[in-house]
Amino acid sequence: MEKTETQLIGLAKGGDSAAFCELASRYRDQLFRFLWLRCGQRADAEDAVQEAMLSAWRYLSTYDERWQFSTWLYRIALRKLPKPQPSTTDLDNVGTPDDDVEQFLERANLWRVARQTLKPEALTALWLYYGEGATHRDIAHALSRSLAWVKVNLMRSRNRLATVLGEKTG
Amino acid sequence: MKDLETQLRQDAETLRSAKSESADASLRRAIAAEQHATHTRAPLAPRWLAWSLPIAVAAAAAWFLIGTPTTSEVQEPAIPQIANSDVPTTLPTDTLSLEQVSSTAPLEAEWEALLSDLERARDQIEQELRTEF
Numbered sequence: 001m002e003k004t005e006t007q008l009i010g011l012a013k014g015g016d017s018a019a020f021c022e023l024a025s026r027y028r029d030q031l032f033r034f035l036w037l038r039c040g041q042r043a044d045a046e047d048a049v050q051e052a053m054l055s056a057w058r059y060l061s062t063y064d065e066r067w068q069f070s071t072w073l074y075r076i077a078l079r080k081l082p083k084p085q086p087s088t089t090d091l092d093n094v095g096t097p098d099d100d101v102e103q104f105l106e107r108a109n110l111w112r113v114a115r116q117t118l119k120p121e122a123l124t125a126l127w128l129y130y131g132e133g134a135t136h137r138d139i140a141h142a143l144s145r146s147l148a149w150v151k152v153n154l155m156r157s158r159n160r161l162a163t164v165l166g167e168k169t170g
Numbered sequence: 171m172k173d174l175e176t177q178l179r180q181d182a183e184t185l186r187s188a189k190s191e192s193a194d195a196s197l198r199r200a201i202a203a204e205q206h207a208t209h210t211r212a213p214l215a216p217r218w219l220a221w222s223l224p225i226a227v228a229a230a231a232a233w234f235l236i237g238t239p240t241t242s243e244v245q246e247p248a249i250p251q252i253a254n255s256d257v258p259t260t261l262p263t264d265t266l267s268l269e270q271v272s273s274t275a276p277l278e279a280e281w282e283a284l285l286s287d288l289e290r291a292r293d294q295i296e297q298e299l300r301t302e303f
Binding site for chain 2: 017020021024025028029031032033036037042045046049050053054057058101104105106109110111114126127130131158161162165
């Protein structure tokens, strides 16, 4: 019978690396998508996933069960992403023609527009809410932001997207 | 706005079909290597410092207390009896000379240096613990 997440976490905390690897395999793709959308490069996202999983294994004893395991992984993974180049930090968007995630998403895909329009953190919050179905509370914890910040930014992002789409179609 | 939300959820499906190409095996190997390294590696300097720090502090405190004369050990210099009419022409020989007074300065300097070293070691440990995670 397949073990539950709680069982796997308990076993992994006791030093069972096989249990942790099973846990990691359940979240690998989810974490990868989150990081790929954020950083744009598949290779960087793959590296960050691996590093985040290793850090999660090292510090599993510090995991607080009050939060979802995925939320804890997001928090770790965000620290593992390569720092943005100094020349691009002033830009309002994260999308560049070189990003392979842009090529993966179809031209008409709304997430492609979102990447080109929103700031990285706003895009991340939007993805966690609409792409992964995370709650406001979990997003706030994952991004180390307040609940109010999450709600306000989701609203701003929707408004910004609606404006941009209106400009494009209008 | 409702349409936009629906569209966001629908379009997310494209990205949700993306899969990581890294295999479970690479994580297993990395964890195994880490476990092996943990079991075989020599104690790290910060860990060594962590347990030796209290001993060093205790030793330094003991050395300081033993090296410093207690109040009962300090002999008060005898106050020369001077009559009102007597005007001293020379300094009394049983008072502390300037050299004697300043001889405690190196002891204080060493204590300060030791404290400073201990604080640096503590800062380094804290820094390494912060950066490790």
